[in-house]
Amino acid sequence: MTANNTVQSIAEDDNIAQIIAEDEYNKKIGLAIKLLRYQKKMSQRELSKCDIPSETICSEKTLRRFEQGKTSPSVYELKRLLIVLEVTIAEFESLV
Numbered sequence: 001m002t003a004n005n006t007v008q009s010i011a012e013d014d015n016i017a018q019i020i021a022e023d024e025y026n027k028k029i030g031l032a033i034k035l036l037r038y039q040k041k042m043s044q045r046e047l048s049k050c051d052i053p054s055e056t057i058c059s060e061k062t063l064r065r066f067e068q069g070k071t072s073p074s075v076y077e078l079k080r081l082l083i084v085l086e087v088t089i090a091e092f093e094s095l096v
Contacts, residue, residue, distance in 0.1 A: 050084045
């Protein structure tokens with residue numbers, strides 16, 4: 001194995017590790033959102049359609065993807081979700 005191949009292999013391993021870490025973090029965020037939604041006894045549809053003040057938070061499909069860990073909410077979406085769920089960022093972070 002040449003030096004270039006070794007460097008490329010290490011870079012690929014780092015990329016794979018980063019992708020796995022991001023995937024795990026997305027899953028933790030999703031589980032925390034789902035837990036908080038369950039505690040509020042809200043359906044995905046109810047949560048996604050809450051108005052703050054006149055816009056929905058996100059689509060029901062997007063919320064489902066958050067909860068499944070397939071993607072994570074933007075800072076804006078997360079802030080809006082936490083307002084509806086009546087949870088501070090610190091409380092949310094303790095769940096993740």
